[in-house]
Amino acid sequence: MTTRRDRCTLDALNRLDETEFTRALGDVFEHSPWVAAEVWPERPFADVAALHRSMAGRVLSASRSRRLALLRAHPELAGREAQEGTLTGSSAREQARAGLLALSRDEIARIARLNADYRARFGFPFVIAVGNYTKRGVLREFERRLANDPETEFDICVEQVCEIGLIRLERMLGN
Template identity: 45%
Template structure:
């Protein structure tokens, strides 16, 4: 079995090159990658799991306000940005992989209602690492998570964002 590493190798990059290669892992939030790089990277961080852990630690340690900025940078699932085709390439692939581009009009209406209710309750979009999921499981998760209190849901959203980052980093491996 070969060791799966990222390309380009994070440990071999200067700050500008690291940000060019990995600054987009956290949706519209390159500061997460920047702080991870500033903490120092070695050859362990050339593996997606180790780099994801380092970057996740940065987000976990951030203030609630900075965490909310990252959460709010994410699009609604099956929302207006998806319908308009204005998602990032990663978000487009992730949502399509979960079948969100195949929703019936009724499912789209349900997503819209749930997105609106979630946004009204929490003040940020519903975030879920949808890789390996489907629109039915996502809609069910929406219903369950709407019952959370705001602090728990912020923590859950951060956990989901860190999972998304790991999936995105694993998609960049070679070897």
């Protein structure tokens, strides 16, 4: 469901001014255009991998409170935003592709319970690069990761945020 309009070239990106560049990549990290703004001075990027390395590097070296805010900027899976239709375009596409916006009543109840348990245990939403998993795999990971200790799980979520960013860049720019 990526339209031609969403696609651009790295060459064109490398020539944008800071405002345009930040707007173009502002959604690669959910509701967090600061990541794009911070790497703008490092242009030109040789390839998608180099651009992603820079962006992920900013995320991984950000303060803990900033990383926590980034996690909290993510929607729950099949959660309130999905029901209200207020997901970002990228999240809506990703959740739809994984079958997470077309669930049975049992699946909806199971995910609602997992969302609530996870939020109560960790204080941030479950983040997973749904582009790497089937619906079954997402649910298995959700259950498995609930047993992690909070620090491990925080780190896994930040890694998953970076993986989501890579998938979004590949979709925009090709890989």
